[in-house]
Amino acid sequence: MGGYTVREIAAAQIKDCVKELILEASYVIGRDVEETMMQFKEEEPSPSGRAVLDQLLENYRIAREERVAICQDTGMCVVFLDIGQQVHITGGDLTEAVNSAVREAYNEGYLRKSVVRDPLYDRVNTRDNTPAILHTRIVPGDKLDILVTPKGFGSENMSRIKMLVPADGEQGVVDFIVNTVVEAGPNPCPPVIVGVGIGGTMEMAAILAKRMTARPLSEANPDPRYAALEETILSKINASGVGPAGIGGRTTALKVNIAASPTHIAGLPVAVNICCHAARHAARTM
Amino acid sequence: MDHIRVSLPLDPEQVKALRAGDTILLSGALYTARDAAHKRLVACLDEGRELPFDPTNQLIYYVGPAPASPGHAVGSAGPTTSYRMDPYAPRLIAAGLKGMMGKGRRSPAVIEAMKEHGAVYLGAVGGAAALIAQRIKSSQVIAYDDLGAEAIHRFEVEDFPALVLIDCLGNNLYETGPAQYRED
């Protein structure tokens, strides 16, 4: 990279990129999700469970080929931007660029608008699915990493966070995560992907959990202890019997993705963000 | 698996014979409604006003479809989670509604009303929304246009794949299905 050079990126370019990623995520499921589901289908002992997985795989195919939404709940649009500190964004407001991308993608892409202006007193649809939920981070370098994850609320509503205490230990963490998924039963559209954030502060655990819903299913936590924990929790969830669509079977979750972070001496925050099988995300580096 | 063919509006005798776990194919007309539309329907009942459609023997599908793109009758149209309609459903069942279709568990009060009035709760596969949309042949907004995706639509469906989740005796596939595959 050499000396400290500033790289300019126009807000309009970011808007175009975010818009493309929203459309891509809404129509085309990731290969990793599709392949993992096929593998689970081979092992699924329940005939009605297999029939559900067949419908879901067929649904992915139709959505991809016809360029229609994988699920009608095209979600609230969560956008992660990792902005290199050498990047200078020019020609407009970054937040507005992201919101314009949402507005254009949801209108032109026949995606459902599901956002209300106020959570309590003024539940009026904003009619263009704005605002996006925007998480930015300043990182070294001169690149801009964009991750778009439209999130449906059938599964968002089943997500939970709990401030465990250090004495709860590994067993407490396992129980909380497994119970969250099993008690959600059919509601979050299983098979699900379980994003988990352990440590940090309350909001950090939640953001980590959201990021983990988009980690490729072929990856495991780089720390072997956490990788083993991911496996343990996955088997326990799949021993629950909930199954595809919650009607019985062994395929309740496709993957458990954990991220851990330093925390306070007195704390053990755990956030579980459940993502349904319509696990939509798309990423690009600018 | 063998499918049972069910035509809409529902035949109360056929509804009584359906059992949790049956897979069915629906053909005919149904109505859509979600949270906001349910609130208005029940307000109509409370105030003694006429409902925008006669619920007798009808099936309500809990869905807020995506907008239709050119060449499609509807956009993706899978079920939404049903428990949010639980506070309203018993009133509609008492008013003649014979079926509900969505995803997820129901409250004891809803199941009691189903048993009392001989109604059925069907499931469509949550998230199979593009596949389901292909079985919806036409869509027309019949009330509450201002609610957008939450307006009441009348869908004509053909061979719409569904599953009996809870029957009029209270048998519940969400209990019996997972129990069969639970380990330890």
Ligand code: SF4
């Ligand atoms: S939980 Fe996911 S798959 Fe199910 S309806 Fe919501 S967005 Fe669609």
